[in-house]
Amino acid sequence: MLFNSINFALFLPVVFLLYWFVINRSLKAQNILLLASSYFFYASWDYRFLFLLIFSTMLDYFTGIKIAGAKNIAYKKTWLWISIGVNLGFLAFFKYYNFFSVSFSEAVAHLGFRVDPWTIKVILPIGISFYTFHGLSYVIDIYKERIRPEKSFINYAVFVSFFPLLVAGPIERATHLLPQIKKKRLFDHARAIDGLRQILWGLFKKVVIADQCSQYVNVIFNGSASFSGSEHIVGAVLFTFQIYCDFSGYSDIALGVARLFGIELLRNFAFPYFSRDIAEFWRRWHISLSSWFKDYLYIPLGGSKGGLWMKIRNTFIIFLVSGFWHGANWTFIIWGGLNAIYFLPLLILNKNRANLEIVAKGKLLPTAWEFAGMVFTFSITVFAWIFFRAASVGGAVKYIAEIFTAPFFTYPIRLNIPFTLLICFFLIVEWFGREYQYALGKPDIAFPKIARWSFYYVLVLSIWYFAGAEQQFIYFQF
Template sequence: MLFNSISFALFLPIVFFLYWFVTQKNLRNQNLLLLVSSYFFYACWDWRFLFLLIFSTVLDYYTGLKMSEAQSRGAKKFWLWLSVSINLGFLGFFKYYNFFAESFAEAVANLGFHVDTWTLKIILPVGISFYTFHGLSYVIDIYNNKIKAEKSFIDYSVFVSFFPLLVAGPIERATHLLPQIQKPRIFDYAQAVDGLKQILWGLFKKIVIADQCAKYVNLIFNHSGEYSGSTLWVGAVLFAFQIYGDFSGYSDIALGTARLFGIDLLRNFAFPYFSRDIAEFWRRWHISLSTWFRDYLYIPLGGSRGDTTTKVRNTFIIFLVSGFWHGANWTFIIWGLLNALYIMPSILFNTHRNNLDIVATGRVFPTVKELLSMLVTFTLTVLAWVFFRSETVSGAFHFVGTMFSGSLFTLPEVFPKLQILLVLFFLAIEWMGRQQQYAIATLGLQKPKAVRYAFYYMLILMIVVFNGNSQQFIYFQF
């Protein structure tokens, strides 16, 4: 069930009505409705994998209770590692089995031997990387005494499987979401309106920006050998906006939908393409994943403490794991490696926290230095996205090589003027709203009501007009 589908447009109002008008006076019934709705939402993808989601939920719920009952640190550690091993085992099997089998066979073949590998036609359960990380953060936080085990199975299950975030995040923490699930919720009209606005902006990002860019991105990447360097630059830049519009659009819809039910989810994007260096980019891109790796991998490894070797090692580990999390392909590993190399100078010279504020705060335009910094950061990001989008490593290197060939100075064969104008319009709105939680959160509030509603209706009209090229959300494959 896609957020931009007719089925979701019917599903959401029904759940909303039942939630606020039938179960509003009973918190347990509200949470039970959310749980049933979430399981139905997930079963619409593939009902068979619903049992895997339920198994993962039961495993971590039971593990949490056993850890809270444990009389020794050793017993707690046993239950922690049992949960971690089983969760990562399932994730590894469904997501990485074929990758490791094929990579092993290829490595052995390079040594002159032939090995017949047995590979499976494995369907990747949608959202498995996200709900697995929900459960892992929960049991790790219990082990570290940050939270206590949740005794209500319904409440814990809603935390893991709340339908707005179930298939593509944001990756929630029990410390943030569980308290909201446990306390009574009262309908807040202003919060609901804000949620609808964020849903509207998310749909615009997805349908008008991401899906329209996808047409030209697929054309250029699938036939990259036939095009000039200038055309490949067009494709790479459009992919940067496709993946941003697609993923941040999903996150906006998820956050807005949750707000309709009186729940605030973690922010996942903070205008990353206005970053002035790579460190700032990663504080603004897929925030819930970046902070998850920071808290549960980078800091336990020692973080930025220790000598230079330790800092370099930990930085490379975090980015390589991040690349591997995104998919079983060497292209993702190289994408992670590139970002590690990009950020290394700021780590070595301790400048990675230089840009903690919002660019051009209180000003309409950035300074020349800020503009150049943003352009350099964006260009580096675009080059890394080529590896993320490409099917093979050799294809990615050939793509980048052509981008910097002499044909760069020719006119591009593919230059979608309308889509480029839409991207520029999108960028202008994002720039004007960069100090808010999302671009149109407070945009135009000082304007007459008629002007504001004209803007909203324009967005709706554009969504309707461009809705014919519906694409699955990119991050569903992760």
């Protein structure tokens, strides 16, 4: 059930009406409804993997209780590693088994041995990378005595499987979401309207920008040899917009839907393409994943407390693991490695926290230096995204080579004029909304009513005009 589907457009109002107008007097009933709706939402993808979600939820629920009740550290560690081992074991099997099998056979082949890889057709359960990290953070936080275990299985299960975030995040923390699930929620009209605005902007980014970009991107990447160097650059730039609008569009819809139910989720994007350096980019891109790796991997490895070489080592580990988290392909690992290399000069010069505030805060335009930093950061990000998009490392290298070997100065592929104007419109709206939680997060009072509603109608008509076949969100495959 896609957010951008008719099925979801029918599903959401039904759950909303039941939640606020039928069982609104009972918090327990509301949470049961959220859990049942979440399991229905997940089962609509593939009911066969619903048992895996429930098993993972039960495992971490009971493991948390066992850890909190342990009488000695050895017992606590045993239950912690049971949870980590089983969760990562499932993730490794479903997501990485064939990758390791094929990679091993290729590695030993270089040593002169022939080993036929034993591969099987494994279907990746949707959302497994996200709900696995929900459970792991919960268990680790209990082990570290940051939180107490949740006694209600219903409450904990809602935390793990709340349907807006279930299949593509954001990756939530029990310290943030569980208190909201346990607290009585009252309908807030202003919050609901704000949620609808964020849903609308998310749909615009997905349907109008990302899905239209994908049409050009697929043609150029799949038939790169027949395009000029300038068209290769256009393809890479359009993919840069596609993946941002696709994933941040999903996150906007997820946060907006959660707000309709009186719940605030963690922010996942903060206008990353307006970043002045790569460190700032990674503070603004997929924030929930970056912060997860920081808290549960980078800091336990020593963080920035050691010497320079330890900082460099930990940085490379974080970026390589982040790349591998995205999928079982060397292209993702190289993408992560490239970003680590980009990050290295800032780390060595101790400039990785130079840009903490949003660019040109309180100003209409950035300075020339800020603009140059934004252009440079965007350019190296576009280059790294080529590896992320390519089907193989060889395909990425070939694509990059063709930028320079194909007729470079040929006029690039002609984009649809209305679509080109909409990309410009999108960038302008994002720029003027960059100081808020999302592009349309500016208070209503700043604009006349007629201007606001005219703007909303433009978004709705654009979505209607460009809507076609339902396209999955890119991060569903991760």
